[in-house]
Amino acid sequence: MEFKPRNYVAEAQSHALRRTGADLHPLSSPSPRSILRQADDHVESSNSEEFFDPLRAPNSKASAVIVDGQDLESISSGNEDSIQVQMKEWTSFKRFLMQRFPVSKMISVSSMSNTIVRSGKAYEKSSTSMHLEELDDIEKSSEEGAKAITRQEYVSRLHELKDEINRAWHAEDRVTSLKLSIKVARLLMDTSVSNFYPTLFVLATDVLDMLGDMVWERIRQKAEFAEDGTKLCSLPENFGASDVCVDAKETCYNWFCKVGSIRELLPRIYLELAILPCWRFLIEQPAESLQRLVMMTRGLADPLASAYCRLYIAYRALKFPMYDTGSLITCVNDIKLVFTRISSAKETAHGCFADSKRSLVGLMEPAIEFIMKCIFNDASLRQVGQVLVELGLGRSQEELFGGSPCVSIVLHHLLKELPTDVVSSHAVDILHLIKCSNDYSYDQCLNYRLLGLRLCEQISEIGTVDAVVNEVMQVVSQYGLDEYLKVVEAYLDILLQNQMDGQLKTILEGILKLACGKVIAEDELAGLQSILVKLLSHFKDLENVFSLNHFLQILDLMHGSSRSIVSMHILDMATRNGYVRDPTTIQLLFEISQALHDDTDLANMKNDDNQQQARLISLFVRMVDHGAEYEGHLAFLVECRGAFGSIIELKEFLVHSSNCLATKALKDGKTHLSFVKSCIAFSEVTIPSILGHIKQLHLYLETAEVALLGGLVSHCDGLIDSAISCLQSFDWMEGSRVAVDSDRILSFIRKLCSLLVMVPGNPEVGILHIPKSILSLIHSQSWSPRMKARIFCAIVSLSATLSQGRLPYHAVHPEILGNDLLFFGDSSYVHELLSLTESVLQNLVGLIEQEPSQAARGSMSLEACNCIASSFKLNEHVLPICSKLIETAKLCLSPNDKYLMSTISFLDKNLPIAAVSPAIAI
């Protein structure tokens, strides 16, 4: 056997494509002509395909049509739209009510709620027996005392009742409907399970709303249609009592009589509210009844029941086309009185009275919130003034906030709803109002905070920034950390936008003073976080933030996730604007990253939440640039490796980075060999700690290349050895990605082979030490025959290349000689190569025979055949092998297979002319 001599230079020239100059630089801006052509194409395509792109601007005709349609709709149903919006709001409000107050599973039901406890079947009985039963029930339950049922049972019972009412109504049994509805309303009298009350309210009002709607529809029907079904008239949207016929009025009046005869106050109010809109059929000013109902509600002494009753008033009032908010203001004023009464109540038998007061206020809060919303719905400035005067806050339209203090929870929701203009133009007055409104019902500092937040909505409009800020600063100076942070955070934007640096400094000082030497609670951390993040987002440059007094000290006081979030913001900012070069900044950021890394849960590094941290830290390390300070940068990399050990992707980057550093140093020419050595040493030490063998292999190879570049042959050998031993220790049983991994390993081995072309053989361990160890590796592993065959081919090619008089490429370093020079004319060298190759060939052929799959066997033999034909002279030793392989391929593949045909023609071309064998010519 004999290796085929190759002239790589000539081959490269003959195979290279002919080069021609290009007219245009591919990255330069295209000429106008070509754009035109593109545009034409575009038009054509759009015409031919009639493709509708929803994002493309519609043509003018279509858009006009759409606008018209919308206009028509908005004119005809403007009122309905707003009603729908209100209904949606109410629905979401109801959901919020149900979710806000958690209820224990069991609800004790007092004697009041027989309706709930009793099974639904009783209602089918006649009214007299029902009456008797009722009497029994009351006695029974008063004997037994409270019963307990689950929340779910209660809710489903109410749903059942609703169905029952609906069914009775449609069965023309309206009296039963009404009776059951009254029972449902009566449930609201029981406030004993206070946390369940909001849910109960939602469920019960749902039933009442349904009844109200049914009554409304019935009377409307009566007004529009005669008894025999003929249409009398059609009531306009804004009809009045005069449009309604006497018959309908009679029915309507009857309903109010029935409802009015309910003995208990609370169900009577609720039922009348349910059919409240029906007053429109009877009287011209239906909203007048609203005021009376508001007054009647005063008779409900239970604060919770009365608050929710007022809430229902506010909601039902929305059903009128227009109404005076005066009655709602009375509601608020009455609620204020209730609060005053609660606060003045003496300590009773209940132990934790303050607590129960607080929870009571919390339960009543949604009612105030909703009523306030209704009052300020689309209120004009003048109306706002009116409202404030009526609420007893303002003295006149001019002096909106001159009056007396207000219950703080009411003030809170008022402040929430006031128009922004009013807030910003009366900021100082409102501050004074908050100052004098300090009671148990709401935390005063939250009102200060809310004012700040409201002011931030329109910072430019605040007339008296200085006065406001000074006032606030004075207020917060009395506070503890928690309150301090809550208030200050709200005003921070105002300070920042108005460049009030002095005040900012004071605030940071204040925070530091309060936070020093104490364990910072969770809430306070959140406050600190928010403040620091606001500062960060305000300043464009990180250095400005770091130069703020106390910023870093405050950051140091923080811990936990809040600190991590601030750190992440800082890192994000640092890496957003290009490289980080300032040494102090690098040091600071490094410390921040270190703290962030330490705070992050190491065990859950794979957790998605922590990906962000890891990403930001890696990004920071990447963005650090020490310029020509190579040693400094390497030292930084060493520090990073120590500090961020658990970030895998970062370690990989560190190896790349140190390799890159070594390469840079080498390119600079100042050959600091010791520096390059330390870089390589760094890499070599780092690689084993990286998870994933494939990554390690490639990094070893990369480092070996760098070593070769630096002329460090022994290092290079060592690295290759480590790579191979790494490959040996590869655990094939791990994971299921064997197929993917085997491809990668194959490509790694091929890459290694191509590197070996440059690496000078080491006679001490044997010049073919490395290929041999690869071969022994093949034997020891249970790789697929296909993969093994390919590796064999790679080794055959490597040997053939190494045997050449001139190698295709050489190491860049001048001191490294290739094998072509080292072993020039050394016959024992070629002999060794040949003997290795022969044994490989034998193995290869044997391996192909073993391959069970026909198709695979065929292509494997063709691959081997190609490899052999390009590596050896096709003489009498080689030809039989090739023909055998071709035979195998022919057996396995179809005769028309392109690969087969091209391989045969390749063999033909390479045959020595004299020795054309007819066997192959076929």
Added chain:
Amino acid sequence: MCLNTIDLVHAIEIKAMPTRIELKLSRPNSIYHPSAVEIEAMPTRIELKLSRPNRIYRPSEPLQGKIVVKSASSISHYGIRMALNGSVNLQVRGGSAGVIESFYGVVKPITILSKSLDIKPSGKIVSGTTEIPFSIILRNSKEDNLERFYETFHGTNISIQYLATVDIMRGYLHKPLSAIVEFIVESDRADLLDQPIPPEIVIFYITQDTQRHPILPELKSGGFRIIGRISTQRSMLEPLSGELTVEASAIPICSIDIHLLRVESILLGEKIVTETSLIQTTQVADGDVCRNMTLPIYVVLPRLLTCPTVLAGPFSIEFKVAIVISFQSELSKLHPKSDPRTPRLWTAMETLPLELVRTSAFDSNAKD
């Protein structure tokens, strides 16, 4: 033991004579059409439909409506007759009447209206649904010899009722077909005051000293003061209105209720028997309400159970309103179902007379 023997006897009897129930159908082939069954089950139906669904008429107005006859076959008759009757029925039971009077029972009713006239002469009603309209003037101005038309009222001892009856005479072989319906009489507009009645408002004070019944010592010593005002002359169509304020109360209040009472008096021989009964209770305060907060009194007068105050010779119907304050007390729990009119140790009350007046319909009321 005794019961057991009787049971035994029954059982023996049942055994001796096993009962058999047999259902025999009219047609031997047992084939029926659904509609045919219905018609055979309900041969002829007669219904009296008044023109107004609320059935309210004034004496000067004609009572209008139609007689609806649904029949499977044609009916021949000797005439269709309609009768209108109105009377005051007086009955004495319980109340302040003695044992003898109770036995004496029903006092002779006072007839207000008794009219009978032919709607149709004898003839035939064809099968299917036939509607026969009618219109009868209630009060004939010429024959004004009878009682005045009191408004419909249903009380405990006194009831004033107007009935319209229709009869189809079918000779002796057939049962006469008849239907009866009550109609409601309200006073004539012409008789009423056009002007809204002058507001007659009474101011009341309820304190521990105004109580005519014994009250709890702690109530007496702690003291309470509820003031308010209420209209004591009221149009039938308007709610009873007023307001009250709890100025002070040492003991927490449990409930404040307005009781609407009716006072029915009947002249029985030389004696007047009076019965006071509760018509309706309306709660105005539930629980210990805020002091010095004005609470509205708003009581919708129940229909039919009230009528304009009547002071006739043989009888009278009057009304009263009682404001009852119940205080929180352990004692009240011992009497959960007591008559609300009975004065109790833990209640305070004030009763005021109430005059109900009929004014013009609510159309005109709504305007002022």
